[in-house]
Every structure is written in structure tokens, then in C-alpha cells.
Amino acid sequence: MSLLQLALDEHLRRIARHIQEEWGLWVGVVSKNEAIPFPGRTSVSLPICERLLGNPESALKCQESVRGxxxxxxxxxxxxxxxxMVVPIKTTHGKKVGSIYVSGFIPQEEGAPIWDALRKSWPDELIESVPVLTRRQRDSILALMTLMQSVATEALGATEIEEIPSYREIIGASEPMQKLFKExxxxxxxxxTVLVRGENGTGKELIAKAIHRDSPRSTMPFLAQNVAAIPADLMESELFGHKKGAYSGAHRDRTGLFEAAHKGTFFLDEIGEMDVSLQVKLLRVLQEGSFLPIGDSEFRKVDVRVICATNRDLEAAVKEGRFRQDLYYRVNVITLTAPPLRYRRDDIPALATHFTQLASHKxxxxxxxxxxxxxxxxxxxxWPGNVRExxxxxxxxxxxSGDATEIDASFIKLRAQTRQSAVDVMATDVQLPDAVEELERKMILEVLRRTNWNKSQTARELGVSRRNLIRKVQAFGLEDER
Incomplete structure (x- = not known):
């Protein structure tokens, strides 16, 4: 039985809902490397934990804390x-396989030091929403948790909880992923310096984050920048900063991302899209650990580990003069490859289960x-769009699927037919140029819809420039399809 299936138990959900509604707390189940909160709004107040989860950085820390x-x-x-408050979940054989937790409160007798600590980082209105529980209230909650404990043991029987295989936040038990985890x-x-290669949507940034978190730099900053997301004329200031008055509109000094990432890790995604003029400055950072902000006369020293990623053929770009050969050797010291999802189909059940949990809670x-x-x-x-798709x-x-707890294949049929329609033109009696044009039009339209008409992201997924994509959108009249 999976942790998710245990969390679906109607008796457990009913008791958890009562705790949520009565005291405004956060209730969930946790195993060795997985945590699932029970869903539901509270009638008292929105749980403090849910407010905090709105911040991505805070959400990550909360998730790590809950797993503890x-x-x-x-x-x-x-x-x-x-x-x-935590009680263990055990099988009928007495083996511990998880825990039930209730969190997001302040014990009345511990109140003063906790209030003082919270006031240093939280606004008063947020602090005031935290429930304060007396010993008697906690005893009442503990009695309900003990009941949940019995229900969980009965539901499990002698079976243990099946863990989702993962490394940090990267899920995968397939042979390609186990090889990647080992590397x-x-x-x-x-x-x-590390170069992460792989198709769009394969999780290259997750790999970079995993490297950072297991490195000696894990307590220092991790910054990420997609090179293709910012125009080339603005990228130099973004990466290296500028001095006040360096150019029109530079009204104050700006710290670049390399300087902000000092002592930490800097992830540069889509490195193959970097303008050749900027490649020279990046090479200097990698070779000498120094750079010159725009408008400054003094070089600055930084200690930054650089991780780059690309879905491009850098070797071809070097031959064509679009990527410096000396920079290629600098970024390609260690190469890791993120396998496409079609090569790791055995991981789809675990990935789908994980994403189902996230989406349900979201x-x-x-x-x-x-x-x-x-x-x-x-x-x-x-899965041409890989894990992201x-x-x-x-x-x-x-x-x-609405309020249904079971999602069967009937929900997938419509999207599967839509995907298939993109190649139906091959079965019709048309000239090759017309068939190619129709296929191109449908591919562009499908990715635009999947990305909510984000043209920069669509261009990246299709492997074309944003300018070329916009030209094709206009030529095909796709704006009318919005």
C-alpha cells in the first residue's frame, strides 16, 4: 500500500477533517521520504502552514521539516x-512505517519564547492567526490521533508502505535514473563546473539543485537564470551588474547575479543561447573568478560554482562559430545527461502518483x-515534452476529475486523440509541403496551448527562436485560436 492510498482512507480523512475544523491545524501522514497533508479548509482560520506554503522557498523548508x-x-x-504532535504508524506486526502529525500551533506553556522568535520574522496579523493550545486541548487531539493510529494499522495489516524512489526531489527507480543518481x-x-544536457522538460534545474544541496556550498545561495529568457542587450547587466550612469536608465548601481551567488552555486540554463560577446566574460569568470560590471573600472572577484544546461548540440554550435570552443571546454568538464521520459517509462507510475498528490493539494x-x-x-x-508535459x-x-478520488483512463482519452490528430495529415491525399506545413501549424498550436500562450517557453520547447516562432504564429493566423 502506498502512503497516498493510506491517506485516501475515508475514516482517517473524517477524523483529520474534524481536527482541522475544530482547531484550525495541519494534519497529515509521513513516511521515510514522503509526506501527504490531508486536504481541507478550516472553519476557524486558514492554517498558518498553508499561508507559509505560498512562498516557494518557505514551502521547500516546510516540506523538509515535515518529512522530519x-x-x-x-x-x-x-x-x-x-x-x-506525532504518533507512529505501525503494521499489525509492530513495524513502524510512518507517522501521523498535527502541526501549526503554539503550546500554551511554551508561548512566550515562541512569540518573541516569531515577531522577528512575521507580521503581527500572521502571528495572531496561530492557534494556541492548552494541555487539555492537546490531550483531546492526541486521543483522536490515537484513533487514527488504530485505523491506519488496520488498513495496512501486515503490509508496509511503498516508498516513491527518489534522490532529493528527483523521482526515478529506472536504470537510467539510478545511473544518474550515482553520478x-x-x-x-x-x-x-558541470554541464547538464537533455531535452526540454527533463528536469535539468532539479539536477542542478540536487548537486548544490549535496555540495559543501549547500548553505550558500543557489541562483538560476535562463539565458534565453532575457534579451542579449540586458543579459550582461543581469549577470555582471552595472554602475550608476553606465548607460541611459542606469539610475543606481546594480549587483549582478554572479556577485549575488558568491560562495554558492549559479545555474545557467540554455547556455547555448548566450550571445558570443557575453561568452568572453563568462569565460573569464570560469578561468579567473573575476568580472567587470558595466561602467566599472575595477574587476571584482567571486567564488561561484557554475552549472550550465543545454538542449542544443554545442559541438555543432562550436563548428558554426556560434559558441566559443574555449568556453565549451570550460563548461564541459563534467557532463550529466537527463534522460527523456520515453527512455524511463518505468518511472511514470511514481511520477504520476507524485504529481497527482501535488495537484490535489494545490x-x-x-x-x-x-x-x-x-x-x-x-x-x-x-511524452515529447517529457516530465513537464x-x-x-x-x-x-x-x-x-472534480471530487472523484479515482482517475481512470476515460479522462485521458480526449487529450490522447488531440495528440494523435497532429499526424493524421500523413494519411491524407495531400502534397508533402502542405502536409509539413499543417503538421508544423498543429505542433505550434498545441505547445502554445499547453504553455498558456507563453511564446518564450513555446519557442524553447520547439527548439526555434522566439522571433521565428512569432513569425510563424502570424503566418498561420494562430492568434485567432486563442
Missing amino acids: FYQAKELDFCHHQLGA LRKVARTQS HDLPPKFLTEDAIARLQEHS LENEIERLVIL
């Missing part, structure tokens, strides 16, 4: 020093699971 509840004692504290563990401990829907026929349908698809598809399925 697996080993926690009966009364513990999260990284914000909010109280948490990641070796590379993370070093200071070497949209405040009951926990859901995919039936075996739904997962089989997902495994049949080639799968995540978007799962979110769509979760939303369309």
Missing part, C-alpha cells in the same frame, strides 16, 4: 518553532489516485 516528523517524538517543533553523488562533493481537492488502466495509458504515450497532463486530469 517521521522520526519525531510525541511533541516536537518544526523549523518555525511551531508545535507538532550525482560523485559530482556533488566536488567544485567542478487545488484543494481530495487526495486522488490513478487506476491501473490510466497509468498504462500514460505509459503508452511518447506529464506534470501538466496530471494537473489537467486532477482538475477535470
Whole structure:
């Protein structure tokens, strides 16, 4: 039984809902490397934890803290020093396989020091929403948690919880991913520059983050920048900063991303799109650890580990003069490859389960699971957009399934037919140029819709320049399809 299936137990959900509504707390189950909160708004107030999860950085810390509840004692504290009550989940054989937690409160007797600590970082209106619980209230909650404990044991029987295989936040048990994880563990401990290669949507930034978190620099900043996301004439200032008055509109000094990432890790995505003039400055940073902000006369020294990523053929770009050969050798010290999803279909069930949990919680829907026929349908698809496309598809399925807890293959059929229509032109009696044009039009339209008409992202996924994409959108009259 998976942790998700346990969280779907109606008896557990009913008790959790009562705790949420009565005390305005956060309730969930956690195993060794996975945590699932029970969904539901509270009638008292919005749980403080849910407010904090609106911030991506805070959400990551909260998730790591919650996973720590697996080993926690009966009364513990999260990284914000909010109280948490924890009881173990055991099989009928007595083996511990997880924990039930209730968090997001302040114990009355511990109030003063916690209030003082919270006031240093939180606004008063946020602090005032935190429930304060007496011992008697906590005893009442503990009695309900003990009941949940019995229900969980009965539901599990002698079986153990099946863990989702992962390395940091990267999910995968397939042979290509296990090979990647093995390489990641070796590379993370070093200071070497790393080049991550792979198609769009394969999780290259997650790989960079995993390297950073397992490196000696893990307590220092991790910054990321997509080279293709900013025009070339603005990229130099973004990366290296500028002095006040360096150019029209430079009204104050600006710190560049390299300087902001000092002592940490800087991830440069789509390095193959970098303008040749900027490649020279990047080479200097990699070789000498120094750079010159725009309008400055003094070089600045930085200690930054650089991780680059690309979905381009850099070797071809070097031959064509679009990428400096000396820079290529500098960024290509260690190469890691993110495998496309079609080469790791065995990971689709675990990925789909994970994304289902995330989407259910994001949209405040009951926990859901995919039936075996739904997962089989997902495994049949080639996923040209890789893991990102799968995540978007799962979110769509979760939303369309409404309050249902089971998602079967019938929800996937419409999208599968839409994908197939892009190649139907090959079966019609048309000239080759017309067939190619129709296929191109449908591919562009599908990716535009999937990215909510974000042209920069669409251009990246299709492997064309943004200018070329806009020209084709106009030529095909696709704006009328919005």
C-alpha cells in the first residue's frame, strides 16, 4: 500500500477533517521520504502552514521539516518553532512505517519564547492567526490521533508502505535514473563546473539543485537564470551588474547575479543561447573568478560554482562559430545527461502518483489516485515534452476529475486523440509541403496551448527562436485560436 492510498482512507480523512475544523491545524501522514497533508479548509482560520506554503522557498523548508516528523517524538517543533504532535504508524506486526502529525500551533506553556522568535520574522496579523493550545486541548487531539493510529494499522495489516524512489526531489527507480543518481553523488562533493544536457522538460534545474544541496556550498545561495529568457542587450547587466550612469536608465548601481551567488552555486540554463560577446566574460569568470560590471573600472572577484544546461548540440554550435570552443571546454568538464521520459517509462507510475498528490493539494481537492488502466495509458504515450508535459497532463486530469478520488483512463482519452490528430495529415491525399506545413501549424498550436500562450517557453520547447516562432504564429493566423 502506498502512503497516498493510506491517506485516501475515508475514516482517517473524517477524523483529520474534524481536527482541522475544530482547531484550525495541519494534519497529515509521513513516511521515510514522503509526506501527504490531508486536504481541507478550516472553519476557524486558514492554517498558518498553508499561508507559509505560498512562498516557494518557505514551502521547500516546510516540506523538509515535515518529512522530519517521521522520526519525531510525541511533541516536537518544526523549523518555525511551531508545535507538532506525532504518533507512529505501525503494521499489525509492530513495524513502524510512518507517522501521523498535527502541526501549526503554539503550546500554551511554551508561548512566550515562541512569540518573541516569531515577531522577528512575521507580521503581527500572521502571528495572531496561530492557534494556541492548552494541555487539555492537546490531550483531546492526541486521543483522536490515537484513533487514527488504530485505523491506519488496520488498513495496512501486515503490509508496509511503498516508498516513491527518489534522490532529493528527483523521482526515478529506472536504470537510467539510478545511473544518474550515482553520478550525482560523485559530482556533488566536488567544485567542478558541470554541464547538464537533455531535452526540454527533463528536469535539468532539479539536477542542478540536487548537486548544490549535496555540495559543501549547500548553505550558500543557489541562483538560476535562463539565458534565453532575457534579451542579449540586458543579459550582461543581469549577470555582471552595472554602475550608476553606465548607460541611459542606469539610475543606481546594480549587483549582478554572479556577485549575488558568491560562495554558492549559479545555474545557467540554455547556455547555448548566450550571445558570443557575453561568452568572453563568462569565460573569464570560469578561468579567473573575476568580472567587470558595466561602467566599472575595477574587476571584482567571486567564488561561484557554475552549472550550465543545454538542449542544443554545442559541438555543432562550436563548428558554426556560434559558441566559443574555449568556453565549451570550460563548461564541459563534467557532463550529466537527463534522460527523456520515453527512455524511463518505468518511472511514470511514481511520477504520476507524485504529481497527482501535488495537484490535489494545490487545488484543494481530495487526495486522488490513478487506476491501473490510466497509468498504462500514460505509459503508452511518447511524452515529447517529457516530465513537464506529464506534470501538466496530471494537473489537467486532477482538475477535470472534480471530487472523484479515482482517475481512470476515460479522462485521458480526449487529450490522447488531440495528440494523435497532429499526424493524421500523413494519411491524407495531400502534397508533402502542405502536409509539413499543417503538421508544423498543429505542433505550434498545441505547445502554445499547453504553455498558456507563453511564446518564450513555446519557442524553447520547439527548439526555434522566439522571433521565428512569432513569425510563424502570424503566418498561420494562430492568434485567432486563442
